Amino acid sequence: MMRRNRLLVVALLYCTLPSVWAGAACPPVTRVGLSDLGYTAYREQGRISGIAVEIANEMARRTGCKFEFHWYPRQRLFIELAAGHIDMTMGSARTPERDAYARHLPYAYLQYDLVLAAAPARQYRSLADFVAHGSGRLNVTRGVTYGAAIDAQLALLAAAGRLEVVNDYETVFGKLEMGRADGTLATPPIYGKYLKHKHLQERAVVIPVAEAGARFTGIYLSKKTVPEAVRQRYAATLKAMVAEQDIRTLYARYFDEAILKRTFRQGPGPLLAALSAPED
Numbered sequence: 001m002m003r004r005n006r007l008l009v010v011a012l013l014y015c016t017l018p019s020v021w022a023g024a025a026c027p028p029v030t031r032v033g034l035s036d037l038g039y040t041a042y043r044e045q046g047r048i049s050g051i052a053v054e055i056a057n058e059m060a061r062r063t064g065c066k067f068e069f070h071w072y073p074r075q076r077l078f079i080e081l082a083a084g085h086i087d088m089t090m091g092s093a094r095t096p097e098r099d100a101y102a103r104h105l106p107y108a109y110l111q112y113d114l115v116l117a118a119a120p121a122r123q124y125r126s127l128a129d130f131v132a133h134g135s136g137r138l139n140v141t142r143g144v145t146y147g148a149a150i151d152a153q154l155a156l157l158a159a160a161g162r163l164e165v166v167n168d169y170e171t172v173f174g175k176l177e178m179g180r181a182d183g184t185l186a187t188p189p190i191y192g193k194y195l196k197h198k199h200l201q202e203r204a205v206v207i208p209v210a211e212a213g214a215r216f217t218g219i220y221l222s223k224k225t226v227p228e229a230v231r232q233r234y235a236a237t238l239k240a241m242v243a244e245q246d247i248r249t250l251y252a253r254y255f256d257e258a259i260l261k262r263t264f265r266q267g268p269g270p271l272l273a274a275l276s277a278p279e280d
Helices: 002-021 051-063 074-083 127-133 148-159 169-178 188-194 198-203 228-243 246-252 257-263 269-276
Strands: 030-034 042-044 047-049 067-071 088-093 102-110 113-116 138-141 163-166 183-186 205-208 215-222
Touching: 030 051, 030 074, 051 067, 051 088, 051 228, 051 246, 074 088, 074 215, 088 102, 102 228, 102 246, 102 257, 102 269, 113 188, 127 148, 138 148, 138 169, 148 163, 163 169, 169 183, 169 188, 169 198, 183 188, 188 257, 215 228, 215 269, 228 246, 228 269, 246 257
Parallel strands: 030 067, 030 088, 138 163, 138 183
Antiparallel strands: 042 047, 088 215, 102 215, 113 183, 113 205
């Protein structure tokens, strides 16, 4: 019954696509900005790979549009988007600041965990618990947004001299491996890749924290460079991919069932609703 209902939803989506796409010719190229986010996006032997790249490639296949990938540090990525130097970013959480110059299209969920380089002497139940009773120093990545509850705790760590901001997660986890930092905040796609490094794999621990709720992650499209008809075309394509659970299938190439269930426990409904909502 569930499969039949899902197929019906997909069929209805495709029935609406011609009217949505009418007059929406592909741009000459859509410039896609990416940055270091573990398995979401990473560089290896000069090539950009990861979940975000696979999602963009599937969108390109379905629409016939050409996507071109560009790599930036995380903070620089959104400066380039705001300036109109790129058209789209991947693996992006929604914020009011970014909404001012771009439109958000969610395709999955993210949730931050506290990652410590070694098991702590006591068990922490929240980030506030770590801040109040721990002594460790966290490293976080510049340009990453965590949400108000986590930001409040990071401000306390900064005031106590226990917070350092660096350019990317590769630097963060390199410092954890060398013992130059005690922990960080990261999502499963991020730490899932870096904790495979031998020294971290043997001793690092991941602690879910109460302040970190599930949030949308997805695409931001520039208001300056992406026409509305093209945005609607990409949104319709992404909506079909979510309804068909193609996004979950792409994630399954990188994670075990436990991580998949946690990541997609809210199901496609909220994502489809957000993709269907009219723009403000």
